Amino acid sequence: MMIKLRNVTKIYEHRELPALKDVSLDVQDGEYISIMGQSGSGKSTLLNIIGTMDYLTSGEYYYNDIAVHEMKGDKLHEFRRKHVGFVFQNYALMKSYTVFENVELPLLAGRYSGRERKKLVNEMLEFTGIRDLADKKVTRISGGEQQRCAIARLMVAGGDLILADEPTGALDHEMGIAIMELLEMLNKRGKTLIVITHDQEIGSRADRVIRLADGQILEEAK
Numbered sequence: 001m002m003i004k005l006r007n008v009t010k011i012y013e014h015r016e017l018p019a020l021k022d023v024s025l026d027v028q029d030g031e032y033i034s035i036m037g038q039s040g041s042g043k044s045t046l047l048n049i050i051g052t053m054d055y056l057t058s059g060e061y062y063y064n065d066i067a068v069h070e071m072k073g074d075k076l077h078e079f080r081r082k083h084v085g086f087v088f089q090n091y092a093l094m095k096s097y098t099v100f101e102n103v104e105l106p107l108l109a110g111r112y113s114g115r116e117r118k119k120l121v122n123e124m125l126e127f128t129g130i131r132d133l134a135d136k137k138v139t140r141i142s143g144g145e146q147q148r149c150a151i152a153r154l155m156v157a158g159g160d161l162i163l164a165d166e167p168t169g170a171l172d173h174e175m176g177i178a179i180m181e182l183l184e185m186l187n188k189r190g191k192t193l194i195v196i197t198h199d200q201e202i203g204s205r206a207d208r209v210i211r212l213a214d215g216q217i218l219e220e221a222k
C-alpha cells in the first residue's frame, strides 16, 4: 500500500470545527483517484496533508510503510522532494523565467551537467508538447501551455505521486481535457495520480471517486 491514512483529523488554529474528521484512506501504487465535494469540505486539506504541505493534528499517515506523521524538518522536506509533484490551478511557475528555465529548476540542485539538464528538459518539453515554446517567458503563453510547463517541471523532478488541486480550474473545457490526458499518460506510466476537481465529467475519469462532506469521506464510487 502506498498511502495509508488512519483516523486523520486536522483542526486549523482558531477554528472550532475540524477541516478533516477521522479520515481513513488507502491508496495503491499507481492508482488514479479524484476527490470531489463542496467548497470547504476539506479537499485541499486532505491533498496538502498527503503532500506534506500541512501537518495533521491527530492520526497516522504511512507512505510505503514509512510513518510520515512522525517526520519533521529536513526529513519531511526530503520526503516531499523525492516523492511528491504538485499541480495547481494557477500553475505556480516562476513568472520572470522562460519555459525552459522553469522546467530546469528542479535539476539545478542536483549534480547534473548543463548538457544533461538540457537533454532532460527538452525530452519533457517534447513529451508535453511545448518544445517550440522553450525560450518564451511563461507570462507570454496560454494557460494550457503554462499547465503543460508545470507538468514538464514535475516530470523532471521525478516523484512517484502527482497531486493536482483543480488543475483544469482556470482552463476552458477542451484545454482542461487535454491537460487531464497528459496527467493520465503519466499515471499509465506508473505514477499515482490524485486530482481535486469540481467538474463531474473530469472527476469521473478516475478509477475511484472520493466524495468529501464536512471533512469526512461520504462515499467512494467505482
Ligand SMILES: Nc1ncnc2c1ncn2[C@@H]1O[C@H](COP(=O)(O)OP(=O)(O)OP(=O)(O)O)[C@@H](O)[C@H]1O
Pocket (backbone or CB within 6 Å): 012, 013, 015, 018, 019, 037, 038, 039, 040, 041, 042, 043, 044, 045, 046
Ligand atoms: N489555513 C487555514 N486556516 C484556517 N482554516 C482553514 C485553512 N485552510 C482551510 N481552512 C478551513 O478548513 C475547511 C476545509 O478547507 P479546504 O480548503 O480543505 O476545503 P476545499 O474542499 O478544498 O474547498 P475549496 O473547494 O473551496 O477549495 C474550510 O472550512 C476552510 O475554511
